[in-house]
Amino acid sequence: MPSFDIVSELDIQEIDNAVNQARKEVDGRYDFKGSKSEIGWDKDKKEITLNAEDDYKIEQMGSILQTKLHRRGVDIKAVKFDKVEPAGGKMLRQKVTLQQGIDREVAKEIIKVIKDSKLKVQPQIADDKLKVSGKSIDDLQECIALVRGGSFAVPLQFNNMRS
Structure with missing residues (x-):
């Protein structure tokens, strides 16, 4: 996945x-x-x-x-x-x-934005980062574009893309 x-x-x-x-x-x-x-x-x-x-x-x-x-x-x-x-x-x-790492409140805010978008991905909090998984890479790329477009309290990067 x-x-x-x-x-x-x-x-x-x-x-x-x-x-x-x-x-x-x-x-x-x-x-x-x-x-x-x-x-x-x-x-x-x-x-x-x-x-x-x-x-x-x-x-x-x-x-x-x-x-x-x-x-x-x-x-x-x-x-x-x-x-x-x-x-x-x-x-x-x-x-x-x-400030380094994503704290719980910001992580919950990001998860809410992702879930409200009805994309077929599953975000979960892992320590000071978020892991997002889905069935297709296209869904994940849409999720990245969605999160990039949002304005959050911390700067965000996307890494460890696995297929």
Whole structure:
């Protein structure tokens, strides 16, 4: 029985490259000269930290980071900016979390869209991805087109197509 997976994955290497490019731009910009602004990147937690002295610099660093991520092909839906919080020593901090995997609510929403379409496919939740199986590859391709056309809270990719 043909099947495929719906996943939400990020290319960590591209994120690493984007963070390094953003750091270089912040270091070279005139309005950041002499400031203690920095961009931290924790690969294990998949979290980026923006540290700066004022709201303007935090906002500019966030904008630079978003631009670099977008240019490297990282979907901005996967990037979640938390509130700016005081970090001590007249500094401000903003955490940027990277969302990977499909959580239960989004998975249920995708399943509802698929079932409402009356396509002859069976979606099921498997950990942080969805497995969709059907009798014909044409039905699966229609399902992919349907899900691509929808707007969901996370970026979606389709892989492991088996016939």
